[in-house]
Each structure stands twice: as C-alpha cells, then as structure tokens.
Amino acid sequence: FKWNVFNVCYTTVGRDQWKNPPAEYRQLLRELCEFSHARGLEVMAFINPYYLWREHIHISRDEDIDALVRTCSISLSAGSRKVMLCLDDFASPKLPYQLIHEDDRQRFGDLASANIYLINTLYKRLRARYPNVELFVVLPYYWLPRDYYREAGEKYLKRVGTALHPAITIVWTGPVVRSLVITEEDIHRYTQLIGRKPFLWDNTLYARHTPPSYLFDEFVTQYPRNMHELTAKGVHYNAGGSEIYKVGLITAADRLWNPEAYDPERSLRQALAIIGGPRCVDELLAFRNAYYELYDSWMHVFESLAQLKKHLPSIKTSPLDEQDINSLERLLDGLQRAFDAVQRRCDNAQLVEELRQRCKRFTSSRKVIAESRKRMSASQGQVQxxxxxxxxxxxxxxxxxxxxxxxxxxxxxxxxxxxxxxxxxxxxxxxxxxxxxxxxxxxxxxxxxxxxxxxxxxxxxxxxxxxxxxxxxxxxxxxxxxxxxxxxxxxxxxxxxxxxxxxxxxxxxxxxxxxxxxxxxxxxxxxxxxxxxxxxxxxxxxxxxxxxxxxxxxxxxxxxxxxxxxxxxxxxxxxx
CATH class of the missing domain: 2.60.120.260 (Galactose-binding domain-like)
Incomplete structure (x- = not known):
C-alpha cells in the first residue's frame, strides 16, 4: 500500500503548549523527518493555536504570531516542506464562530478579518525562510455550513477564501464532519465558497459508530468518479498510529489507488492478513463483531461506568436492571472468548496488545456491574x-x-x-x-x-x-x-x-x-x-x-x- 505524507496531529504538541512545545515533541519531529525523508516520504506537522483555551491565540499580539511562526518552523527546519495550520473546533465555544478576545475584536472586528491576517502573515513569514513551503489551512468551518449558522458560515468562507494567498490550500472534510458520501455537487459548492479547490480531510475511517470508533471496518466511503480532478493535492486520513488503524489505512489506500477494482470485503481480509497474519483473519473479524455488539449498544453507559466506582456509594438510583446486567455479562463473556481466540493465532504481538486494551475497556467494569447487582439485591425495594x-x-x-x-x-x-x-x-x-x-x-x-x-x-x-x-x-x-x-x-x-x-x-x-x-x-x-x-x-x-x-x-x-x-x-x- 502507498502513502507519501505522514502527519503529526496538533494534539501531540499537548494541551496549551503550541507556543512552546516540549523537547519530546521537537525530538519526535526531527526523528520522524529523518526517518521519512530517507525513504522518499514527507512529514506535515499540524499546529492549532486555538487548542485548547488557556493559551488561545491573541491574533492582535505580535508575540503570539512570532510563537506560531517558530512552532510551524520546527518541522520545516528539519527538511519538511508541508505544514498545516488548524483553526478547527476551538475558535470559540459555540457556533456561529466568533472572536473571543477583546483585543482581537478591537483590532479586527470579526473572525474572518482576524483569520485572514493570521493566515496570510504566517504564510508570508514562512515563505521568506522556506521558499518551497506548502501551507494547508483548516478553517473553523471545514464542512458545509447549515442550519442556524449557515449564513454566518458561508459569509466567513467567501471572505476568507477570496482574501487568502492563492497558493494556500484550504482543507475540507466533506459536506459534514464525517462524510460517508461526497458528491460532485458537494465539492462544487465548497469550491464556490472558498474560491479554490479544497483538500479533503477524510474522517470516515471511524464514522460508522456512536461515539465514533474504528475497529476493522470496511472502507466504503463514496467519492465521485472524478474526485481527483475536483480536489487539491490528495486526501488526508485522520487515523491513529496503531496496528489497528494500519488496517483501515491499507483498505483506504487500496480504494484510492485502484477504485475500479476495489472490493471492500476482499480488501479488508487482505489488510487483516498483512497486519495480523493469515491464520487469524476470521478470528479478528469475530473479535470486531463481539466488540461492536457491546460498543454500539452500551458505550454511553460504559463511559460513565468507568467513572462510577467512586460515586457508587452516594448514588440512590441504578442505571442497570437485572435484565441489563445479565445481557452485559453475556456480551462481556463473548468478547473475552473472541479475544482469547485472536491471542492464540495472531502473529502480531503489538496488535494483540492493542486489542487487549480495547477488551479491557469493557471488562474492567465487571466489578462495578457486580456491585450494582449487589446494591440492588440489598435494597429494601424501589420507590417510583x-x-x-x-x-x-x-x-x-x-x-x-x-x-x-x-x-x-x-x-x-x-x-x-x-x-x-x-x-x-x-x-x-x-x-x-x-x-x-x-x-x-x-x-x-x-x-x-x-x-x-x-x-x-x-x-x-x-x-x-x-x-x-x-x-x-x-x-x-x-x-x-x-x-x-x-x-x-x-x-x-x-x-x-x-x-x-x-x-x-x-x-x-x-x-x-x-x-x-x-x-x-x-x-x-x-x-x-x-x-x-x-x-x-x-x-x-x-x-x-x-x-x-x-x-x-x-x-x-x-x-x-x-x-x-x-x-x-x-x-x-x-x-x-
């Protein structure tokens, strides 16, 4: 399978550390650039000066712009040509997005004006030091705006798209954040808003479950036949750097490089054989099915179960009845059996360990479930x-x-x-x-x-x-x-x-x-x-x-x- 650019997500920098990234992050970028460039690959660091809130950038402050230039230069000074400025998700606490700092409001008036200044200034300064730099930008509205914020979102995109340097690439996730279907009309609409071809950030490896999750799902996202002509420079897949996610990346690459011959089921089985070994493909699929039976039905409850233990003595109600507890215990037993079968046959020790952690995500709640049963049995009854x-x-x-x-x-x-x-x-x-x-x-x-x-x-x-x-x-x-x-x-x-x-x-x-x-x-x-x-x-x-x-x-x-x-x-x- 073929990929040619690796990204380092802005979450790797750490919360509120974009101004002065830790030494570990700097070393990671240097080592990754050295490793990748020796193999003809590239590295693109992602920087989000909005992440999170304590060090949320003041665009009107020169020292904040200087810090952003320095952080974006870490990978560029190590030989990379690409860098992505991420302004997604944290521009302001709610939609429609707006400036949250008074000094920025006084100087720029609105978010579009501030972002135009920020992006163009960053590009100008980076290009002065690195003439071949390619700047990618994720705008706050990185999907097609709709509902109550549609007017504000479209106005923002038109203004920013018109004012940015034409060499800057704008990133888009499709009509929604996780777009399982992207049509030619969708691409044309966003292109008209930003005045240039968008670069697709595809979030759909983990789009099929709530909360979003990926575990050996087939890649079935639908693109228009001529998408390579309608979009800019390629596709980015947001995925973890784990053995589990390698399976999804292999299937996505298979689809991109030969869409006419792509068979989702065959591609997935081949990817599982590459990563896990040919002897355990069926066992890995069985584990996936057992995992998602729990995940899709109970994940919202398990998220609270993980925090429940310390609160249990003070809670006077129950999230589970006898039927729920019996069902959960049956599903947990099935997941454990599926994991044991993978462990016996899988050649990839790291993959086994990752699946063990997925399994533990649920099985660690057995004690809390048992305690819930005990408390229900000990109660004197229930009051409606x-x-x-x-x-x-x-x-x-x-x-x-x-x-x-x-x-x-x-x-x-x-x-x-x-x-x-x-x-x-x-x-x-x-x-x-x-x-x-x-x-x-x-x-x-x-x-x-x-x-x-x-x-x-x-x-x-x-x-x-x-x-x-x-x-x-x-x-x-x-x-x-x-x-x-x-x-x-x-x-x-x-x-x-x-x-x-x-x-x-x-x-x-x-x-x-x-x-x-x-x-x-x-x-x-x-x-x-x-x-x-x-x-x-x-x-x-x-x-x-x-x-x-x-x-x-x-x-x-x-x-x-x-x-x-x-x-x-x-x-x-x-x-x-």
Missing part, C-alpha cells in the same frame, strides 16, 4: 419517582409549557389537537417543508417532551445522574414512521452541553430493540402504545424526549403529522 406526566389536557398555554418544537432542518409546527387517545386533547407535530441538503430533500424536526427547543436544555426536565428512566406514550400518524430519542444536557445546559442518551424501545412482539441513540417506530392512523427507557450519564443534569420526523425524501421520509398523548417518564429510587 415521576419526572413528567404530560396528559396534554388543560389550556393550550399550560400544555405547550411542557413541550417544544425541534427544528433541525426543514419546517415544522406544534399544535394542540382534539384528536386524543385519552381525554380531549393531544399534541401534534406537523412537518411542513423540506430542507434542501446537497441536492436532496431532507427533514429533521421533532416534538420535544420537556420545555426545550432541542438546543438549550436550561428548562428541560430535571433528572438524577446515571439513572435508568422509563417512559411510555401513545402515538399515531399519517406518516409511516417516526424516530424517538433522548437528549441530555450537562453543565450549563447550553447548546454545547447536549449529548445523546442510549435508548431502547419495546417491539410489538414484546422483545426489546438494541440499545442505541435513536430508535425508529412504525406508525399507522390508529393509536398505539410505545414503551422504552433511556439511561442518563454521570454528568447529565436535564433531559428531553424527542419524537421526530427524520430522513431523506428519496429514502422514504414523508412530510405529515404525528399525534402524541399521555406521555409518562419515571425512574425508580433505591429504598435503602
């Missing part, structure tokens, strides 16, 4: 606590105080209806208008149970942390399906504090769906009951239940109405 019982009865103002309308994309309205399951009133959500997303009709709207618009959670429902919350509701619709999800908020409960919560619903046959961050339910024009539960995390403070109409028109999504009535959300507190 009602979070909300929304009957939808009463005057319209009081009813609407407990619900909200989420407008992620497209038009929607919330109204009171006299078509009710019980009593005389229900709430109804009507999706009224498609949202044009990359040449396709898209809708993403929802009825929120809890006083929220789905973005701010300041007035959403209060809940205890790390608790299993049950819910029931009655629903019908003139659309064929709806989604149901739970949204949590931590900290100050603002937009940036949102997180998806793991949720499960009971199927019509009485079995339960797999735990996930969103569930799909089928609708008819007759009322039927939906039951389920979600689990709050250790830092969750407020929640809301979202019943939505979501999807692409060409994949079956419809505009129309869903009616919701008699919503109950509750949890059980241990009576000790």
């Amino acid at each position: 606590r009602i979070i909300i019982h929304a009957t939808m009865e009463g005057n319209e103002r009081d009813v609407l105080r407990n619900i909200g309308c989420y407008r992620g994309a497209g038009g929607a309205r919330i109204e009171i209806s006299h078509d009710a399951y019980e009593g005389t009133q229900s709430a109804k959500l009507t999706a009224t208008e498609w949202y044009p997303l990359h040449g396709r009709d898209w809708i993403n709207v929802g009825l929120m149970i809890g006083n929220t618009d789905g973005y701010s959670g300041i007035n959403a429902l209060q809940v205890p942390a790390f608790t299993k919350c049950s819910f029931s509701l009655w629903i019908k619709g003139n659309v064929t399906k709806a989604t149901i999800s739970a949204v949590g908020w931590k900290g100050k409960c603002g937009r940036v504090d949102r997180h998806a919560l793991p949720i499960r619903v009971r199927r019509p046959d009485g079995t339960w769906t797999q735990l996930n961050t969103k569930q799909e339910i089928q609708l008819t024009n007759k009322w039927h009951k939906v039951e389920g539960y979600f689990t709050t995390l250790l830092d969750t403070r407020r929640v809301a239940l979202r019943i939505g109409i979501v999807g692409y028109r060409d994949r079956g999504a419809q505009l129309g109405t869903i009616w919701v009535d008699d919503v109950r959300i509750w949890y059980y507190q241990l009576d000790e």
